Amino acid sequence: MSKPKIVPVLPQTDEPNPTKIPNERMTTPAGLQVAPVFDAFVKSDLPSSVTPVAFYSCLEDLVNTIEPKIQDALKTRSALQAQIDEFHRKTGPIEPSKYITFLQSINYLVPVPESVTISTSGVDEEIATIPGPQLVVPVNNARFALNAANARWGSLYSCLYGTDVFGPPVKGPYDASRGEKVTCWVRKWLDDVLPLDEGSHAEVTSYECEGGEMRPKMKEGKFLGTREVNGAKHFLLENNGLKIEIVIDKTTEVGKADTAGVSDVLLESAISTILDFEDSVAAVDAEDKVEAYKNWRGLMVGDLEARFSKGGKEVVRTLNANKTFLGPQNEPFEVRSRSLLLVRNVGHLMTTPTVLDKEGREIGEGLLDAITSVALAKFDLEKDSKLNKNSPENSIYIVKPKMHGPEEVKIACDTFDIIERHLNLPPNTVKLGIMDEERRTSANLNACIAAASSRVAFVNTGFLDRTGDEIHTSMEAGPFVRKKNMKAQPWIAAYENRNVDIGLACGFTGKAQIGKGMWAMPDLLGKMLEEKIGHPQAGANCAWVPSPTAATLHATHYHRVDALKRQGEIATGGSRSTLEQLLTVPIIEDPSAWTAEDKRDEIENSAQGILGYAVRWVDQGIGCSKVPDINNVGLMEDRATCRISSQLLANWLHHKVVTEEEVIAAMKKMAEVVDKQNANDQNYTPLAPSFDGIAWRAACDLALKGRTQPSGYTEPILHLARLEKKKEQRAESK
Ligand SMILES: CC(=O)SCCNC(=O)CCNC(=O)[C@H](O)C(C)(C)COP(=O)(O)OP(=O)(O)OC[C@H]1O[C@@H](n2cnc3c(N)ncnc32)[C@H](O)[C@@H]1OP(=O)(O)O
Ligand SMILES: O=CC(=O)O
Ligand SMILES: [Mg+2]
Numbered sequence: 001m002s003k004p005k006i007v008p009v010l011p012q013t014d015e016p017n018p019t020k021i022p023n024e025r026m027t028t029p030a031g032l033q034v035a036p037v038f039d040a041f042v043k044s045d046l047p048s049s050v051t052p053v054a055f056y057s058c059l060e061d062l063v064n065t066i067e068p069k070i071q072d073a074l075k076t077r078s079a080l081q082a083q084i085d086e087f088h089r090k091t092g093p094i095e096p097s098k099y100i101t102f103l104q105s106i107n108y109l110v111p112v113p114e115s116v117t118i119s120t121s122g123v124d125e126e127i128a129t130i131p132g133p134q135l136v137v138p139v140n141n142a143r144f145a146l147n148a149a150n151a152r153w154g155s156l157y158s159c160l161y162g163t164d165v166f167g168p169p170v171k172g173p174y175d176a177s178r179g180e181k182v183t184c185w186v187r188k189w190l191d192d193v194l195p196l197d198e199g200s201h202a203e204v205t206s207y208e209c210e211g212g213e214m215r216p217k218m219k220e221g222k223f224l225g226t227r228e229v230n231g232a233k234h235f236l237l238e239n240n241g242l243k244i245e246i247v248i249d250k251t252t253e254v255g256k257a258d259t260a261g262v263s264d265v266l267l268e269s270a271i272s273t274i275l276d277f278e279d280s281v282a283a284v285d286a287e288d289k290v291e292a293y294k295n296w297r298g299l300m301v302g303d304l305e306a307r308f309s310k311g312g313k314e315v316v317r318t319l320n321a322n323k324t325f326l327g328p329q330n331e332p333f334e335v336r337s338r339s340l341l342l343v344r345n346v347g348h349l350m351t352t353p354t355v356l357d358k359e360g361r362e363i364g365e366g367l368l369d370a371i372t373s374v375a376l377a378k379f380d381l382e383k384d385s386k387l388n389k390n391s392p393e394n395s396i397y398i399v400k401p402k403m404h405g406p407e408e409v410k411i412a413c414d415t416f417d418i419i420e421r422h423l424n425l426p427p428n429t430v431k432l433g434i435m436d437e438e439r440r441t442s443a444n445l446n447a448c449i450a451a452a453s454s455r456v457a458f459v460n461t462g463f464l465d466r467t468g469d470e471i472h473t474s475m476e477a478g479p480f481v482r483k484k485n486m487k488a489q490p491w492i493a494a495y496e497n498r499n500v501d502i503g504l505a506c507g508f509t510g511k512a513q514i515g516k517g518m519w520a521m522p523d524l525l526g527k528m529l530e531e532k533i534g535h536p537q538a539g540a541n542c543a544w545v546p547s548p549t550a551a552t553l554h555a556t557h558y559h560r561v562d563a564l565k566r567q568g569e570i571a572t573g574g575s576r577s578t579l580e581q582l583l584t585v586p587i588i589e590d591p592s593a594w595t596a597e598d599k600r601d602e603i604e605n606s607a608q609g610i611l612g613y614a615v616r617w618v619d620q621g622i623g624c625s626k627v628p629d630i631n632n633v634g635l636m637e638d639r640a641t642c643r644i645s646s647q648l649l650a651n652w653l654h655h656k657v658v659t660e661e662e663v664i665a666a667m668k669k670m671a672e673v674v675d676k677q678n679a680n681d682q683n684y685t686p687l688a689p690s691f692d693g694i695a696w697r698a699a700c701d702l703a704l705k706g707r708t709q710p711s712g713y714t715e716p717i718l719h720l721a722r723l724e725k726k727k728e729q730r731a732e733s734k
Helices: 036-045 052-091 096-105 142-152 156-162 176-193 286-301 365-381 405-422 439-443 445-451 463-473 483-488 490-505 525-531 548-560 563-573 596-620 639-654 660-677 694-704 715-733
Strands: 132-138 153-155 208-210 213-215 223-229 232-239 242-248 262-268 272-276 306-310 313-317 323-326 332-335 340-344 351-356 362-364 396-400 430-436 456-461 513-516 542-545 625-628 634-637
Touching (some): 052 362, 052 405, 052 463, 132 142, 132 548, 142 286, 142 306, 142 548, 153 548, 176 548, 242 548, 272 286, 351 365, 362 365, 365 396, 405 430, 405 439, 430 445, 439 445, 439 490, 445 456, 456 490, 456 542, 463 490, 483 490, 483 596, 483 639, 490 513, 525 548, 596 634, 596 660, 596 694, 625 660, 634 639, 639 694
Parallel strands (some): 132 272, 132 542, 340 396, 396 430, 430 456, 456 513, 513 542
Antiparallel strands (some): 153 262, 223 232, 223 323, 232 242, 306 313, 351 362
């Protein structure tokens, strides 16, 4: 069989890097060269307390002070990787104690600090003391971003009825028997989480408020107040810090059929939400970055609006206002209707063509994200009334992904020190979310937390990137287990437990979040309802969900499990895993045990994920997609899931488990499947039969060149391909 020809997307030596094609640029007083669209944004869209001069002088300081540190850190990553590769190539089967000694000798493992206690202050209750779901949303999609901000509350009835909890989702007129399953489930759940002094919620014929008390009676402190909305009476209750509204409305079909007239039960759902600039977003140039920054601005100002048509109706979506209730003595009080918003910046690796330094080099994208996110969050801090603020405690929450070890955490903190100084913010206004998603961070988590001890507001386990880095770091050690077996490997249990144990030992309870990862099967919410209770049970006070609906269903778990109490129980038990377990590389001894079918399944599965994701990323600029897998289950695919597929294929190719020809054959076969899956999308350009589009070539690069990508990331290939595509689209539209 002749070797298939793949035309790489990565530029060849004499081909200009499309990001470096000279553009007309503005030169700032600080000597930075700025894309006009971004300069216009800086001049017209920042709060008046951040003048363009102040903004650019801060950016210049970051470029001069932090950029060299980032470059050094990236060199350290490469140097460590080279030494680890060499170790595996020379050493053969891994002996744990020798391996750990080696990792210490190269400073991959740093000394564990004696005792670390975080001192973060000014943290909002949504982070510190209200355990609950954390929603993530691509920031550049205003419609979704508004939906996410408003996802603080959700209808439990709708979420149970409309998803697969009681069988495949149904369309059409109200199905009363399905509705009854929903109401029975909810009554039973209410009995579990808000038991009545006597009897069951299922027997209640009427909910009343008499003389400041709720009837039927429940435990003291659970009933908070009432409100009336268009004739419907809402009872506000609380459990484990989370609010619940029981809605009585006998004018609705559901309320009419219910003995107590209950038409819905509303739950506080997405307690916090991460507006994502990173792995769920495709933002490759100044236009893309400005579009995303504008959405963050709209959320911080409070005036973001999205107009779209849905079900034949024109919708104008804006941010919800707080809800007003009357307490037991008829005193009015407000309840927050919006999720507490955090923002995830990009990591340390990528640069952006939006701003060039004096020498014409792209500056760190993370630096631009950091200063712009903070500058725009000043709109929120400067609001008069606490009630309208995202952060009544005057904090800004920035999640920093993909950091490798404590030096890189320190770089993030140094960045925020500089920004706070320039923008006249009190020190430590910016609270840092440390994603524990690279192996060197997991292995040195104490030291990472110590490096941010006055700012850290969360650590969380992100299984997806972490798996990609697991494969990349130990690429030379041998062939990795199949993707579907990864979750059962010893390193994962150690990783999840250690993250919680270390967070607890560092005093996170009541001050910061210990989070768990994404539910990546957005349509399998029945399964999520069964399984994701495992997250609060494991001591997490938040865990990621992909949609508002998932947030409402996951909220039910935090009513059943008191996560803060659970943290106390876990903390008294001490550490549950060892470094040795964490560093157990999930390779298999004998790949010949895999049948030809096993191998085909694995490469087709990865090929489908890569293609289904990359084609929308490159051709349409969509950074997060639901892509059906080979069993037709829609999976959330983002850059991190793509990194796993890319690394797995790279690893199997490197260890000759499969050949390049087999991978390309699988890619071609799956391209046809992906084309069929997207047949109804008017904006879709098929991959087959030409197999020569930019998206196709990018997908092949992701499959074949994963071993040489920095840390095995997908963004360098995706960014270049998208820039090429945009150039092609611009040329076509002329
Ligand atoms: C490893 C990591 O980094 S994980 C973090 C990154 N991942 C994410 O952020 C995932 C975020 N989720 C998503 O982007 C989407 O849910 C997807 C891509 C997975 C699925 O999207 P779709 O196929 O369009 O979803 P679907 O058709 O089921 O639902 C769309 C509806 O749900 C809403 N929705 C879906 N996801 C979200 C979300 N994350 N936030 C807010 N609203 C959402 C949409 O607004 C839309 O409702 P509308 O019509 O009223 O506006
Ligand atoms: O960012 C989350 C992850 O799992 O990766
Ligand atoms: Mg990640």
